[in-house]
Amino acid sequence: MNGGAVLARHALLPDGWARDVAIAWNGDGVITAVGATAADAGAAAAAAVGLVIPGMVNLHSHAFQRAMAGQAETAGEGEDSFWTWRELMYRFAGRITPAQLEAVAAQLFVDCLRHGYTSVCEFHYLHRAADGAAYARPAEMAERVAQAARETGIGLTMLPVLYSHGGFGAQPLGPRQRRFQSDVGAVLGMVEALDRLRDGQFEVGAAPHSLRAASMAQIGELAAALPPGRPIHIHIAEQQLEVDACLAHSGQRPLAWLLERQGLDARWCLVHATHLDEAELAALAASGAVAGLCPSTEANLGDGLFALAPYLAAGGRFGIGSDSHVGHSPVEELRWLEYGQRLRQQRRNIAVSPVQRHVGDLLWQAALAGGAQASGRPVGALAVGRRADFLVLDDEHPNLAGAPADEVLGRLLFAGNDNLVRDVLVGGRRVIQDGRHAGQAAIAARYRAALAQLRERSP
Missing domain, CATH: 3.20.20.140 (Metal-dependent hydrolases)
Known part of the structure; x- marks a missing residue:
């Protein structure tokens, strides 16, 4: 797996929210740099995203x-x-x-x-x-x-x-x-x-x-x-x-x-x-x-x-x-x-x-x-040496649109029940894109079949 980078308009770092944050990771999915630009993070280019928080x-x-x-x-x-x-x-x-x-x-x-x-x-x-x-x-x-x-x-x-x-x-x-x-x-x-x-x-x-x-x-x-x-x-x-x-x-x-x-x-x-x-x-x-x-x-x-x-x-x-x-x-x-x-x-x-x-x-x-x-794993923060596990929130949703950074998590936790997670990266690999998993349909079909079998065996 190749490394990658994103440039976040706002990112939640260990010491709080920061603006214009580049996060780069290597092929093993480990964060190698956190900086103000892609160059600062040691990346040739970075995909632009809005609101990023650790998973x-x-x-x-x-x-x-x-x-x-x-x-x-x-x-x-x-x-x-x-x-x-x-x-x-x-x-x-x-x-x-x-x-x-x-x-x-x-x-x-x-x-x-x-x-x-x-x-x-x-x-x-x-x-x-x-x-x-x-x-x-x-x-x-x-x-x-x-x-x-x-x-x-x-x-x-x-x-x-x-x-x-x-x-x-x-x-x-x-x-x-x-x-x-x-x-x-x-x-x-x-x-x-x-x-x-x-x-x-x-x-x-x-x-x-x-x-x-x-x-x-x-x-x-x-x-x-x-x-x-x-x-x-x-x-x-x-x-x-x-x-x-x-x-x-x-x-x-x-x-x-x-x-x-x-x-x-x-x-x-x-x-x-x-x-x-x-x-x-x-x-x-x-x-x-x-x-x-x-x-x-x-x-x-x-x-x-x-x-x-x-x-x-x-x-x-x-x-x-x-x-x-x-x-x-x-x-x-x-x-x-x-x-x-x-x-x-x-x-x-x-x-x-x-x-x-x-x-x-x-x-x-x-x-x-x-x-x-x-x-027991190096996760939980957007910091060098941690896994590149993070969420890109839906900053166009009405609950987050135009939100100052210091209101984002308050709105995420206490405003409504819509899922505001748009994309999810784990170890630098994008596993959720636009709210969906690539294998979602096939996995759901196997789950439904397992439930049907369990019901058949129910006493």
């Missing part, structure tokens, strides 16, 4: 759940919750085949790219066949997701999941969890098998599913055995019932227990972290780890609201993910994040700081930084 990282994804989005919105006989939704998810997870997973993941990744995500972190726990037997290639299902990422052009961090127990105290897995079963050796085997795919577009880390699905000893063993610098993600404190169960088992709240027994650093991403007390919130902020917030899924499941304002005040880092994929847009996640805080506190403009009073700018830049850290 967002989706730091938490369960790709297979894209195919069940919207199918769990009918009330049961009793009171519905995350735990009743989980039973529906288990039934769905029990049916999907490797080929269907690849089709579903490809559709998801096109959805994500079209709306402004240029990277995804896949929290992958569909390891085994429907009967619980291991595949001939134990990383078969992960490889299918990786292939979907290659086809669509999105960057991917694959996180094979450690899932050994059905509850605190090493409870046995239930029948519906047999596809998820793995131990530390199995996860490390998948990491080794996937390492051959590592390049600028693909990284491999690992993920203990949760404190209820992996023992503290297993978590420590896995973290110590991973190659240095690889990302580690874990679900934590998503539901109050989980907090109560952890207290009953350990005498401590989940994050406090994890901090005491393992410690945290910048490699870690704590997904959801919804139900933290003040001490846990401050400790997470001080650790350098990232809080992985998924507001659309957390709202859909009735999880609760993360305490964003005190976390930001303590210097905490966060990123966003679409998790169960009831939404596919970073705009939706960041809007939900801010609006949830406004409803909670009954005031406006929560995500600000003494040096950044524009809510949209703080949310986008902070989520970029946290997402890049959680992905």
